[in-house]
Amino acid sequence: MGAALRSGIIGTGFIGEVHAHAVRAAGGTVSAVAGRTTASAERAAPALGALHAAASPEALIERDDIDVVHICTPNATHAQYTKLAIAAGKAVVCEKPLATSVEDAAELADLARRHRSVAAVPFVYRFYPAVREARDLARRGDAGRLWLLHGSYLQDWLASPQATNWRVDPARGGASRAFADIGVHWCDLMEFVTGQRITRLVASTSQAFPERSGEGGPSPVTTEDGASVLFETDQGAAGSVVVSQVTPGRKNRLWFSFDGTEASLSFDQEQPDTLWLGRTAAATRVAVGPDTLTTQAGRRYARLPAGHPHGYQDSFNAFVADVYDAVRGGAPDGLPTFADGLRAAQLTQALIDSAQGGGWVSVPAYDKVSTII
Structure with missing residues (x-):
């Protein structure tokens, strides 16, 4: 990976824009965005500063120009996209809740450990x-x-x-x-x-x-x-x-x-x-x-x-900056x-x-x- 990390954002709502801003503030690039449909991704790409609109979340995860996957979708979809991202060797930032059941959350935490993944949840406060x-x-x-x-x-x-x-x-x-x-x-x-x-x-x-x-x-x-x-x-x-x-x-x-x-x-x-x-x-x-x-x-x-x-977006920027530091091999204190x-x-x-x-x-x-x- 080069110094500028490449990110993919799944989700085109408010929180997806917050993630995109934080990616850019951390010196990263938003390589692609995915939504519920290709059309929704194409509409969101300019606002998120994304270089490409992916055909689907699955297609975004498989892209070679993405190092970190940001999952900003409805809660019930978090587990499925996180599993795919970890299996693809990506670092993952998954919006909370990590999953809608304890069993799924435990499986994801164990999966991240076994794959030695950088895997974070935005407890940005x-x-x-x-x-x-x-x-x-x-x-x-x-x-x-x-x-x-x-x-x-x-x-x-x-x-x-x-x-x-x-x-x-x-x-x-x-x-x-x-x-x-x-x-x-x-x-x-x-x-x-x-x-x-x-x-x-x-x-x-x-x-x-x-x-x-x-x-x-x-x-x-x-x-x-x-x-x-x-x-x-x-x-x-x-x-x-x-x-x-x-x-x-x-x-x-x-x-x-x-x-x-x-x-x-x-x-x-x-x-x-x-x-x-x-x-x-x-x-x-x-x-x-x-x-x-x-x-x-x-x-x-x-x-x-x-x-x-110092406001909410500033805190989110600091969180993403620490995540990207961890992806590069750092060990920031207090990363959730x-x-x-x-x-x-x-x-x-x-x-x-x-x-x-x-x-x-x-x-x-x-x-x-x-x-x-």
Whole structure:
């Protein structure tokens, strides 16, 4: 492989464009794009900056001018395309959820290990400089013992009975919607920052709109609009998270507060230019910038001066840059792999089991083996 990695993007929607921008920012080339049809790929190619439109996802995976396959399709198709890409010897970036079942996610994680593949899942909130700063402060012990871990992830893009897309259909999106789509982001971030693992949880799910309008008129909804989760960790902490895709006015508010015996660490994705650091004597909003953050990891991802917010696309760019570093033989710290995708699938299944059974459910131990060899 040359210095400029060549990528293929399967999927022509919003997230495909985000991937394409990140590929170019990392110095890569979008060699080809594939959609549901050849015509959809041809329409999307100019917007994604792709050199070619592939006839199908399978045809894209088999191309010789592609080193990394980015899978940005409906959830139920992730497993089949990922298997083909790994078998073809490609590095893979698969959108979350990695798969719609624990069994498929475990198979993909094992497949990536056996093929020694670079295989990553875009848990991109790890790549905010404020988050890296919080992680290093927690590791350093600045907050003391973290004992209360709480927060929320709230959106409003489905806050209407007329708002719908493929994610509402469990056949395409999976049995869980709000938690599998955004709740796993929060859980990944909590475990990444604190180093603690959820060992058991109890959950309830609810629907703001039991019916949604589709092409055939109103139809029943079987996936959740929101969820509330209580959990315990392997280090004795208690926690909670509220997830919603129907909270008016909240566009993409991922918020956490990780409370320790010495300090609390809080981050709000809708206000990403500060990290809130609370102590009994005073609370401080630490500005995000290479000259204002105090830890090496925080400064590494702070590419802009303080006062110039680092946003979602910047974090996605940093994630893809680290993936491509791994493809070239590097070992970037904190890269989310298929092991983390499997972890998300296990947490999602625990939520489903708890919501259906009404009690506490144990979560399997985290598989710490990276899929990057």
